[in-house]
Amino acid sequence: xxxxxxxxxxxxxxxxxxxxxxxxxxxxxxxxxxxxxxxxxxxxxxxxxxxxxxxxxxxxxxxxxxxxxxxxxxxxxxxxxxxxxxxxxxxxxxxxxxxxxxxxxxxxxxxxxxxxxxxxxxxxxxxxxxxxxxxxxxxxxxxxxxxxxxxxxxxxxxxxxxxxxxxxxxxxxxxxxxxxxxxxxxxxxxxxxxxxxxxxxxxxxxxxxxxxxxxxxxxxxxxxxx
Amino acid sequence: xxxxxxxxxxxxxxxxxxxxxxxxxxxxxxxxxxxxxxxxxxxxxxxxxxxxxxxxxxxxxxxxxxxxxxxxxxxxxxxxxxxxxxxxxxxxxxxxxxxxxxxxxxxxxxxxxxxxxxxxxxxxxxxxxxxxxxxxxxxxxxxxxxxxxxxxxxxxxxxxxxxxxxxxxxxxxxxxxxxxxx
Numbered sequence: 001x002x003x004x005x006x007x008x009x010x011x012x013x014x015x016x017x018x019x020x021x022x023x024x025x026x027x028x029x030x031x032x033x034x035x036x037x038x039x040x041x042x043x044x045x046x047x048x049x050x051x052x053x054x055x056x057x058x059x060x061x062x063x064x065x066x067x068x069x070x071x072x073x074x075x076x077x078x079x080x081x082x083x084x085x086x087x088x089x090x091x092x093x094x095x096x097x098x099x100x101x102x103x104x105x106x107x108x109x110x111x112x113x114x115x116x117x118x119x120x121x122x123x124x125x126x127x128x129x130x131x132x133x134x135x136x137x138x139x140x141x142x143x144x145x146x147x148x149x150x151x152x153x154x155x156x157x158x159x160x161x162x163x164x165x166x167x168x169x170x171x172x173x174x175x176x177x178x179x180x181x182x183x184x185x186x187x188x189x190x191x192x193x194x195x196x197x198x199x200x201x202x203x204x205x206x207x208x209x210x211x212x213x214x215x216x217x218x219x220x221x222x223x224x225x226x
Numbered sequence: 227x228x229x230x231x232x233x234x235x236x237x238x239x240x241x242x243x244x245x246x247x248x249x250x251x252x253x254x255x256x257x258x259x260x261x262x263x264x265x266x267x268x269x270x271x272x273x274x275x276x277x278x279x280x281x282x283x284x285x286x287x288x289x290x291x292x293x294x295x296x297x298x299x300x301x302x303x304x305x306x307x308x309x310x311x312x313x314x315x316x317x318x319x320x321x322x323x324x325x326x327x328x329x330x331x332x333x334x335x336x337x338x339x340x341x342x343x344x345x346x347x348x349x350x351x352x353x354x355x356x357x358x359x360x361x362x363x364x365x366x367x368x369x370x371x372x373x374x375x376x377x378x379x380x381x382x383x384x385x386x387x388x389x390x391x392x393x394x395x396x397x398x399x400x401x402x403x404x405x406x407x408x
Contacts, residue, residue, distance in 0.1 A: 051262060052261065052262070054257065054258060054259075054260060054261045055258075055261065058248075058252075060244075060248070107230075107231075107234035107237075108233075108234055108237060111234075111238060112234075112237040112238050112240070112241040113241070115238060115241040115242055115245060116241040116242075116244060116245040116248075117245075118245070119245040119246065119248065119249040120245075120249065120252075120258070120261070122262050132242075135238075136238070139234070139238055143231055143234070143235075146227075146231070147231075150227060
């Protein structure tokens with residue numbers, strides 16, 4: 001029997017779980033945005049830029065970089081309100097407009113600049129290939145999410161947007177892993193490479209797990225047809 | 227909406243093609259040389275750091291009792307004058323004396339003056355005198371020929387502060403003078 005006490009307990013546990021998941025996500029997303037802001041002073045004294053001084057001599061790469069971090073800031077901030085059930089029910093306009101900003105920024109700025117910069121990414125050819133895959137997958141998942149909502153397929157829209165957001169969140173999870181491995185004393189390059197792989201593969205798996213949990217037929221969610 | 231998706235897809239294709247071509251051209255022209263390898267020098271120029279190396283495990287037998295301190299310059303100019311360390315030389319008991327220690331330090335190729343000063347200060351100015359236990363332990367490393375009597379060796383008191391020490395290897399006994407016995 002499923003009595004009211006059990007129901008209340010279940011709801012409390014769900015709420016606590018959501019809180020434990022979203023509070024760190026919001027905190028680290030805003031921290032990433034805050035740490036990105038100083039780059040718009042266009043100073044070249046940042047270690048990230050100094051390390052890539054050769055690349056920053058190219059105007060295309062330089063402006064792609066600034067466009068990419070600008071897009072990333074918007075994506076991460078806009079996506080934070082997208083998964084709120086309250087906003088979706090009570091303030092649908094916020095969901096719609098922040099969704100439009102997210103989609104436009106990803107498809108026109110974030111993914112194309114990321115794809116161009118992936119050719120010059122740090123690491124071996126495998127890491128560059130991974131960055132290319134990220135850019136393409138991010139673009140594809142966002143396009144599918146947009147297509148699904150235009151066809152009024154809300155559930156499929158939700159699943160593809162989870163996949164798109166998991167790619168956007170690799171920027172956050174990568175830094176968390178990088179920080180963790182730094183404190184346990186790993187060398188810079190292996191730390192960078194392993195953090196990158198774990199963040200991308202881990203985020204994809206986490207997204208697929210969430211979709212699998214919510215869908216009755218998981219394989220149907222992978223279908224490219226609407 | 228279709229036009230928007232097509233435009234963005236065209237942008238992706240352009241980014242892919244332009245990135246590939248730009249990468250190939252940059253690579254062939256050697257524009258990417260030194261990328262990610264020339265990390266910024268975060269050290270303050272002119273500032274030196276002191277690194278202390280632990281004493282090796284076999285220090286007891288090499289008579290290197292104290293850790294050797296080497297001053298390493300971190301700025302570019304001083305990097306060229308980096309200290310060179312020669313492998314530690316093993317000193318046999320027969321060679322051991324204050325004069326022998328002086329020779330060891332003089333033989334080491336230390337280019338940096340500051341490092342030389344430190345090494346000299348630590349290892350030469352106050353050479354560790356072997357305790358009686360060390361001397362006895364060191365006998366284990368001395369090869370012994372059966373029925374062979376080594377010529378008695380006299381060490382003058384100015385070279386060895388504890389006075390003459392006579393060693394008879396055939397009987398494995400130490401003959402010490404009266405002052406040490408007391």
